[in-house]
Amino acid sequence: MLILGVILLLLGLFLKISVLWTIGIILLVIGAVLFLLGTTGHPVAGRRHYW
Incomplete structure (x- = not known):
């Protein structure tokens, strides 16, 4: 993610499409939160790692 x-995020920046930019930021934040939860040992959706 x-x-x-x-x-x-990069496609939205280079192609000047604001929807891609917004979706990229949202996915980046969600992915970072899931990554941090997975690495600290908190189960995410019943799994130790979300990947």
């Missing part, structure tokens, strides 16, 4: 967020 982090990689997809970065890709959409």
